Amino acid sequence: MSQMPAQFEIVLNGAPKWVPVNTSVAQLLRSCGLDRAGVAVAVAGQGVPRTQHEQVQLEAGQRVEVVQAVGGG
Template sequence: MNVVLNGTPKQVSENTTLEVLLRDFGFPERGIAVAVDGSVVPRASWPATGLHPDATVEVLTAVQGG
């Protein structure tokens, strides 16, 4: 199925969870925030958060400085 990851269409398997998506595309386990269809998903929910076709996933990386 297709999802949109940070604005880019990606092909993933049916029943892919948010946790698997992030791991498969090389995102770090710490220092990121994730939203699915505009709603922030708490880290503890990533393993149980299933994705649907055409889901929009945005991953933001925390940076230090200012």
């Protein structure tokens, strides 16, 4: 019987990153120390609304782009 992997690799902002299986967008952001209110996220080229961060599960090989808002004027 083969075991399920405990982690898989995604591409986060162009760099490889290993994450645990069943990681949501919200969990990824927390692990990176980012506030969900101040970022925009795209997974596999599709924007992910903040209201869906907990529900959207990442998959092996996906490209995730996170852009952090910067205030100023």
